[in-house]
Structures are given as structure tokens and as C-alpha cells.
Amino acid sequence: MTDPSPETTVRSPQDMLGAVPYLLGYHPGGEIVAVYLGADQRILGVAAEPLRFSAEALSEHLMLQAPAEPCAEVALIGYGPPPIRPVLATIGRILELFWPLHTLLWVTGSRCVCLLDSCSCQAHRGMDIDPATSPVAAQMAYAGMVALPSRQALDTxxxxxxxxxxxxxxxxxxxxxxxxxxxxxxxxxxxxxxxxxxxxxxxxxxxxxxxxxxxxxxxxxxxxxxxxxxxxxxxxxxxxxxxxxxxxxxxxxxxxxxxxxxxxxxxxxxxxxxxxxxxxxxxxxxxxxxxxxxxxxxxxxxxx
Missing domain, CATH: 1.25.40 (Serine Threonine Protein Phosphatase 5, Tetratricopeptide repeat)
Known part of the structure; x- marks a missing residue:
């Protein structure tokens, strides 16, 4: 889990998706990402888990990585092909027992869909995305933060x-x-x-x-x-x-x-x-x- 500076806030799915790679240090793929938010929409922390565990195990790992500062909401983002959708939905139901869900996003390639039935955000019916064009991403890059192409690139x-x-x-x-x-x-x-x-x-x-x-x-x-x-x-x-x-x-x-x-x-x-x-x-x-x-x-x- 990584905990960003207090100035990192999100106001839209584009902001969220633009910030995540810089907060993790790499562009995620085949992973579930949890973004922990304060009451003022400030990002308190970000955690990522690879999709090699069950939904129950992934939920436990993400709960254990929650920041010490009290969370008002949690946003979940799943990066991967269609089989990730039911896993992401199950994790969302589990984490919602502890925190309200801010959003539940599924990202595959350059397409993003919000899976929350009650949500009316821009991603509710699906939208094309390019995280690199997000103003938040530009701000973080200008501040010297790095987003490598993949987790493998980071390990290298x-x-x-x-x-x-x-x-x-x-x-x-x-x-x-x-x-x-x-x-x-x-x-x-x-x-x-x-x-x-x-x-x-x-x-x-x-x-x-x-x-x-x-x-x-x-x-x-x-x-x-x-x-x-x-x-x-x-x-x-x-x-x-x-x-x-x-x-x-x-x-x-x-x-x-x-x-x-x-x-x-x-x-x-x-x-x-x-x-x-x-x-x-x-x-x-x-x-x-x-x-x-x-x-x-x-x-x-x-x-x-």
C-alpha cells in the first residue's frame, strides 16, 4: 500500500484512473486496486493485489492494507479481461461491509465501466479512457512522480x-x-x-x-x-x-x-x-x- 501526499484529491473517474499509476509507481494490469478516500475526497492510500487469489483472500489483503487514518469511502478498480468482473463485484460486496463504496470500476484496455448500479458517473455506461491525459496525472508527472509501464518494469x-x-x-x-x-x-x-x-x-x-x-x-x-x-x-x-x-x-x-x-x-x-x-x-x-x-x-x- 502506498500513501500519497495530502494534496492528492479526486473528483471524477478520470482523476482516479490518472492518479493510480503514479501512486503505485507503475501502470497496473491483472490486478485489483483499492483507493482509500477521506471525507474530503483526499486519497489516503492505494493498495494493489494481483489476481492470483480468491475474492475472499483479496478482500482480506486489501482490508489489512487500509491506512491508519479513518477512511470515509473506498474505490475499487479491477484491471483485466472480462473474467475479472465477478471477482471485482464480490470484493466490492465484501468491502462494502466495512466502508461505503465510492466507485467500482472495471478497466480493460482503453475502456472503463462503472459496475455500481446506483452510480450515475460518466463511466456508468462505459467510456474510453487515456489516463495519461488526466490533469491529475500531468500534475503528478510534473511533481517528479514516476509511473512505469508495468509491475515487471518496476521489478527490473x-x-x-x-x-x-x-x-x-x-x-x-x-x-x-x-x-x-x-x-x-x-x-x-x-x-x-x-x-x-x-x-x-x-x-x-x-x-x-x-x-x-x-x-x-x-x-x-x-x-x-x-x-x-x-x-x-x-x-x-x-x-x-x-x-x-x-x-x-x-x-x-x-x-x-x-x-x-x-x-x-x-x-x-x-x-x-x-x-x-x-x-x-x-x-x-x-x-x-x-x-x-x-x-x-x-x-x-x-x-x-
Whole structure:
């Protein structure tokens, strides 16, 4: 579940469909999406579940991901072919026991239909849609939010780059494991901020350095929501050998969380946990991400 900034509000199905890809970080497909709304139509949170479970299990998962702030309504959107309709309708009936349904939308290709009998919105009889043309989508894109083409494209952002990993492995080999280059983090950040990709020669000492608790926590303390930091730590995560990936993946997750890119933060946390020995900072970041608390509501926690 991702929790957007308080300024995100919806006034029409077009607004809803335009906002969802940016709030998730990717364009959903074959998924059920729940949009949790406040009394003022402000989006409190968004959750997505793949269609590989029963309607009852999907309903439970979506209820567990509801934000802590009280919801006034919930909007359900099903993305997929016609067989999704009865599943979506069943989930709607279950969730309506807990919250009023704001809308119940079925999206297939470029067509959207509202399945609520009592609704008179523009989608009630079906309508053609293009989420990219929504003013809300344009506003979010202008604010620097990202909507990747698919969930698979998002997962690729943290997947190993085997060719680059081999190059960095060769550069790591002659280095002393406990060597830390003075000013390394400053040099790395300066290079990334100028829009330049790190070389294998720069990545090798960085990979070693981030296995040290003091260096990793120093890097974490300077992570912000800037796009260049997002690109930096995702790139490092993909290119360093797996045994060094936990540290940069933790930093990538923290940056994604600070940017309210929750799905990406979860994917980066999973990579960090899978590759790492369980560093306490990795556990801390994973715990924060999994609480679904958005960055604007939580003070930056101290490393200790």
C-alpha cells in the first residue's frame, strides 16, 4: 500500500484512473486496486493485489492494507479481461461491509465501466479512457512522480545486471576488504548529482565500504527524495555483486519510501533482505516501509 501526499484529491473517474499509476509507481494490469478516500475526497492510500487469489483472500489483503487514518469511502478498480468482473463485484460486496463504496470500476484496455448500479458517473455506461491525459496525472508527472509501464518494469529496477556485476567483481578483486577511501561518499554523490553514471572502478570501493555499518549509516543519513539519489542507489543495487547488494538496496528502498514510491520501496527491501546478512539498518528500513506510513507523516528516525 502506498500513501500519497495530502494534496492528492479526486473528483471524477478520470482523476482516479490518472492518479493510480503514479501512486503505485507503475501502470497496473491483472490486478485489483483499492483507493482509500477521506471525507474530503483526499486519497489516503492505494493498495494493489494481483489476481492470483480468491475474492475472499483479496478482500482480506486489501482490508489489512487500509491506512491508519479513518477512511470515509473506498474505490475499487479491477484491471483485466472480462473474467475479472465477478471477482471485482464480490470484493466490492465484501468491502462494502466495512466502508461505503465510492466507485467500482472495471478497466480493460482503453475502456472503463462503472459496475455500481446506483452510480450515475460518466463511466456508468462505459467510456474510453487515456489516463495519461488526466490533469491529475500531468500534475503528478510534473511533481517528479514516476509511473512505469508495468509491475515487471518496476521489478527490473532492482534486478541484478549480470554483465555489470561481473565488471565490478573484477574491480573488487584487488582491493583490501577493510579499505575505505576518504571522501568516497562525497565523490559518489557529486558524480551522481551531475547526472553521471559511476564507473566499475568507483563502484568497487563503494560496494566494500557499504558493508561497514558506519559508512552505510552515514550514506543513509544523507538520502533524500531527489531523483538523482533514486537513480544512484537503484543503479548501484543492480550493478554490484549480490553479496554487496544489501546496503545499496536498503538505501534505494529508503529513497523510494521518501518519494512515496511504495511498491518500489517494497521491491528494494525484498532485494536487500534476500542478499544481506540482516543488518539492523536494513531491518529498520524494512519495518518502516511495511508499516505503510508515508514519509511526510514520520520524522526521519535516528540510526540508533
Amino acid at each position: 529496477l532492482v534486478a541484478p545486471d549480470l554483465v555489470s556485476q561481473a565488471e565490478v567483481e573484477a574491480a573488487v578483486a584487488p582491493l583490501t576488504p577493510d579499505a575505505v577511501v576518504p571522501g568516497l561518499l562525497d565523490d559518489v554523490r557529486a558524480t551522481a548529482k551531475r547526472g553521471r553514471r559511476l564507473t566499475a572502478g568507483q563502484l568497487a570501493p563503494l560496494a566494500l565500504a557499504l558493508t561497514r555499518r558506519d559508512v552505510l549509516e552515514a550514506a543513509w543519513g544523507d538520502v533524500c527524495a531527489c531523483m538523482w539519489q533514486r537513480d544512484l542507489w537503484l543503479d548501484v543495487t543492480r550493478r554490484v555483486p549480490d553479496r554487496y547488494a544489501s546496503g545499496p538496496a536498503t538505501l534505494a528502498a529508503w529513497c523510494a519510501w521518501r518519494r512515496d514510491e511504495h511498491a518500489l520501496a517494497i521491491a528494494a527491501c525484498q532485494r536487500a533482505v534476500r542478499e544481506g546478512p540482516g543488518h539492523r539498518l536494513t531491518r529498520l528500513v524494512t519495518s518502516v516501509v511495511r508499516t505503510h506510513v508515508p514519509a511526510h507523516r514520520l520524522r526521519h528516525p535516528a540510526a540508533h
